[in-house]
Amino acid sequence: MNSLVGPGAWTGIAVLCGTVFGLGLVAIAYGAVRRARHEQRTGLWRALVARLPADWTTRRVVIAVMAGLVAGALTTWPVAAVLTTVAVLTLPGLLGPDREAARRTERMEALATWTEMLRDTLSAAAGLGQALLATADIAPAVLEPEMKELTAAVRAGHSLPAALRALAEQVDDPLADVVVAALVMAAEQQASHLAPLLGELAESVREQVAMRQRIDAGRASVRTGVRVTVIVTLGMTVGLVVFNRPYLDPFDTLTGQAVLALVGVLFTVSFAYLTAVGSIEEPVRLISPTAPRTTAGSAPGGSR
Template sequence: MGFVNGAVRTPPEFLVAFTAALVGLGILVLVLGVHGRIPGPSSRPGLRRGAVAGLGQQALLGIGAGVLTLVLTRWVVAGIGIGLLVACWQRLLGGNAEENRGIARLEGLANWTESLRDTIAGAIGLEQAIPATTATSAPVLRPSLNLLVDRLRIREPLPDALLRFAGDVDDPSADVVVAALVLNARLRGPGLRDVLTALATSTREELDVRRRIEASRRSIRRSVQIVLLIVLGVMGVLAVFNRDYVAPYSTVAGQIALMVVAALFLAGLTWLRRLAKVESHERFLTHPETGRTT
């Protein structure tokens, strides 16, 4: 290390080593983002390909942001931190995609329950009502309903087909609706239309509650994003246009201090993300053959 204008500066070799480490880390993130994990059996290959493409784009943006930050500030820790923040932005501060999919699935389930109730009111059996409601169902439920209709066409017993449908949907709210249908299919008792009406009403109420919760969490995420962008913006302006003021951060001790600050930021963002995660209820329907939860 040497002294420049009274401040201790890191040697060029230090920056070169850390730059090489940054590039290697970026290549690793890019490879993981493009290829993902080892492919396994999946009923939604289109969604998986879209997710992998999104990871690849985020990794590229992260690498670009990290290199740009390193060039402008000459702070290795800042370059790595900004690169990782941009690459993981959607995971840490983006929208809750999992909860949005759950809300869409719940809304589709409520619509399908109401449609099934109205179709049954025409004095037709459950086996005939289910195929009649498939064409007008929500896109999120249509693949599972198509599988259900196919199983009914090959003469699979209705209760078993319904249990497999619940496993395809994989939602606790769907278990409640399917349980009522399974009981009716086995006992053939009256009152199914009233039961479906009550279930549709209950599902709508749950949907409204989850939407209000997600709206409040969305506003909190937006506030966190604004605060974080302001802090990073002020730090970036000082690092680029007022280097004398932030000169201590160019030393090894300053980089270590900046690393501690970045770790605290990461811990706070991870904690907030964990608080925003929705705890899903366990499913209770079991597989017709294995006896395990579908």
């Protein structure tokens, strides 16, 4: 078999794998020690890392690299090592359940429920501050951490607008910004008819939830089709490698590796397009994510 890697290179591959693994452990240890200082650094690398998906943890990256090295060693194909690394990093998020969308929908439903609680409490002639404290204790469990922070800030004497802006930052949702903006205006300007406005906002949030559920139902069929395609392709590839390795001998040449790379690029572009088509563009945030920290950190009694 005209292989790219001859029999005498297996020792070199083993040394390379051990070296990469050792360097990975050193990098992890160094990152743990220098983490505090690294978080204060700015530059191109930090901006690039910030753009990576949140589920690309260090552990997952290390596993992906090791899986790629193993695949490259078993097949003697450098392109297989690269494709395996990319697949381990991206396919779980593409083929698995969309947990982020489910979590977002659950938080939106909880936000609508809490808004309705505020509306009903304000209709009973309670003040805004009293209504916030009363509803924070019975708010949905999804919003429990944020409600505890809001209650602690109000009881500590922080101004109500500052506490509400901090709540918007913690919830981190454009729809929550709309509700908080209405509450901040009511707290600063003593706006009237707040209860009917909150009712309309709650209804709008529930309409958004219904829309997202319809979109998720439509995306489910697409994700199922992608799962079937990927599973069949991977199953056929593994079967050929294990049971009919001579059939794949043309990929041992440089031309074969170029064709394999082209096929991998086509698959990557197709999956990226499916992901982009199924994504939902988020509306613009009304409340700046950075402003609440300064305001909320002011002395009790209001901002300075």
